[in-house]
Amino acid sequence: MALKSMRIMVAALGMAAASGSLAAQDRIEPASFLSNDEYLPRVVTIREDRGGRVILYGLRMREWLEEGTQVRFAGKCQSACTLYLGLSQEQTCISDGATFGFHSPYGVSG
Incomplete structure (x- = not known):
């Protein structure tokens, strides 16, 4: 216990x-x-996230959406990390100094 x-x-x-x-x-x-x-919403601060597997970021985003997790962008958020920008405005906070890196999609296509 x-x-x-x-x-x-x-x-x-x-x-x-x-x-x-x-x-x-x-x-x-x-x-x-x-x-x-x-009772308190969880807060996640992103300072240095270079991204990764899109499916994993998508699953985590869904979890955070359901739990009401607050996401604070305070540094680099690149590639798959930018999916978190799709969370509601109430769940996100973009601090001064936050940067976002995007690229064209790549990988296996059907």
């Missing part, structure tokens, strides 16, 4: 015991508590 979950569980037990509402049959499951990480 994670230390954070354990602390939350202990605090909840303490509050319940102090209020007199904790009975012997009551159970508190750690999974019933959300961690602080689940």
